[in-house]
Amino acid sequence: MGDTKEVNNRARERLKGICRVCPVCNGRSCPSGVxxxxxRGSGTGFRRNRTALDRVLLNLRTIHDAGAPDTGYNFFGTKLSMPVMVAPMCxxxxxxxxxxxxxxFIHAQVVGAEASGTFAxxxxxxxxxLYGMGLELIREKAGGRGVPIIKPREIKEIIRLIKVAEESGVLAVGIDIDAAGFDNLNRAGQPVGPLSVPKLKEIIGRTSLPVILKGIMTADEAVKAVQCxxxxxxxxxxxGRALDATPGTAEVLPEIAAAVTGEIRxxxxxxxxSGEDxxxxxxxxxxxxxxxxxxAIAAVGGEDEGVDLLLKQYHNDLKRAMLLTGCSELSAIGSQVIRKTEW
Ligand SMILES: Cc1cc2nc3c(=O)[nH]c(=O)nc-3n(C[C@H](O)[C@H](O)[C@H](O)COP(=O)(O)O)c2cc1C
Structure with missing residues (x-):
């Protein structure tokens, strides 16, 4: 596999009518939705994720002795090369x-992430x-370094799928609770829906693995996640694929962090x-x-190597950005690094 340009050209070819592989993936000229x-819908949530990040700027600081930044990150006891993982996609x-x-597609995500010292x-x-395919790849190709994310199904089914994950030696399990309105599952006779605090407590109480709730966008729901x-x-x-008209995640992060930092990861x-993001x-x-x-684009255009190439780029960008903002390790990164403009 050559370089990023070659990977992108190949992905553009294979994803005709679905994805234009734009210079910056920001949802502005997406030929497809969900x-x-x-x-979903107007695409606001997708675009807003990007505009929110664009409004956060970095403070360039180079009078210090923070050379050779250490990006090592500890994920529930497993050391990763950097605090960057592959999101679930299938x-x-x-x-x-x-x-x-x-x-x-899933092979490239799992193996490419493993090659870069992180996981999918x-x-x-x-x-x-498909759920089993992800687990098999995590087990066989990454020695258990991976985290399956289960749809917010009926609780008996979620518990069953967690038990299957436990047997694969995964690092943690999760539920994408924001998929509660996904019609394709309901149409297939596999109901999904919102999960209450008592239901989540019951699910979480049935496993010794760390449980991650994916799809939190408000401080009150972050507090509920802690309670569960x-x-x-x-x-x-x-x-931006669950509900139209949501804010960008960078916009809501400070409120959520203020509510639950130190109580939950x-x-x-x-x-x-980019690493700057x-x-x-x-x-x-x-x-x-x-x-x-x-x-996803790197996996389609360059398989395992394409994903590894992309993640190494994030890693190099992050190291350079830490160096140029005076952070020698992740714990040194704080509000001194950024300058915010209005959302
Ligand atoms: C093609 C595609 C498939 C996805 N499938 C899943 C999935 O199975 N489970 C899940 O929790 N999220 C899924 N997502 C959402 C991603 O995990 C993630 O939340 C989102 O893509 C992050 O935004 P970004 O693509 O702008 O980086 C999917 C996203 C895409 C684009």
Whole structure:
């Protein structure tokens, strides 16, 4: 595999009519919505993720002795090269009109992430084998380094899928609670819906694995996640794919961090396109981030190596951005790093 340009050209070819592989993936000229690579409805949530990040600026500071930044990150006891992971993404038949097969798509995410010293979250869908495919790849190709994300199904089914994950030796499990309105699951006779605090407590009480709730967008729901006993949250609007007209995740992160920092691990995704974006979100209160669409494009255009190449780029960008803002390690990243303009 050559360089990023070659990967992108190949992805553009394979994703014709679905994704234009724009210079910056910001939802402004997406040919598709959901299904596809775009956002739901007007696409506001997708675009807003990007505009919110664009409004956070970095303070350039070079009079210090913070050379050779250490980006090492500890995810529930597992050391990663950086606080950047791959967001769960699957359902190529639904999203990519079958132009790409699910096995190689998920393989590229899991193996490419492992090659870069990090890991991939994997997804769940109405097509039952896909959840198992993610688990098999995590187990066989990454020695258990991965986290499956389960749809907000009936609780007996969620508990069953968590038990299957436990047998694969995964690092944690999660539920994308914001998929509560996904019609494709309901149509397939696999109901999804909102999960109350008692239901979540029951699910979380049935496993010793850390449980992560993905799709938190308000401080009150972050507090509820703490009450349920969740170990982590992903501040996420599903890349703008769950509900139209949501704010950007960077906008809501400071309120959420103010409410629950120190009580639960805070992860975030949505519109993260560089190591500089990672630095901004760590400064706003997240401890690690997940990257979605750019990884999907790299997987389609360059398979395992394409994903590794992209993630190494994030890693190099993050190291340089830490050096140029005076941060020798992740714990040194704080509000001194950023300058915010109005949302
Ligand atoms: C094609 C596609 C498929 C996705 N599938 C899932 C999924 O199965 N489970 C899930 O929790 N999120 C899924 N997501 C959402 C991502 O995990 C993530 O929240 C979002 O893409 C982050 O925004 P970004 O793509 O702008 O980085 C999917 C996103 C895309 C684009």
């Amino acid at each position: 299904p596809g690579m775009g956002g 359902e190529t038949t639904y999203n990519f009109l079958g132009n790409v097969d699910d096995y190689s 979250f994997t997804g769940d869908s109405p097509d039952p084998p 006993g969740a170990a982590g949250i992903v501040v996420s609007n599903h890349g 805070i992860f975030i995704d949505g519109g993260i396109r 990672v630095l901004k979100l760590l400064a706003l209160g997240a401890e690690a981030v997940l990257v979605g669409r750019p990884v």
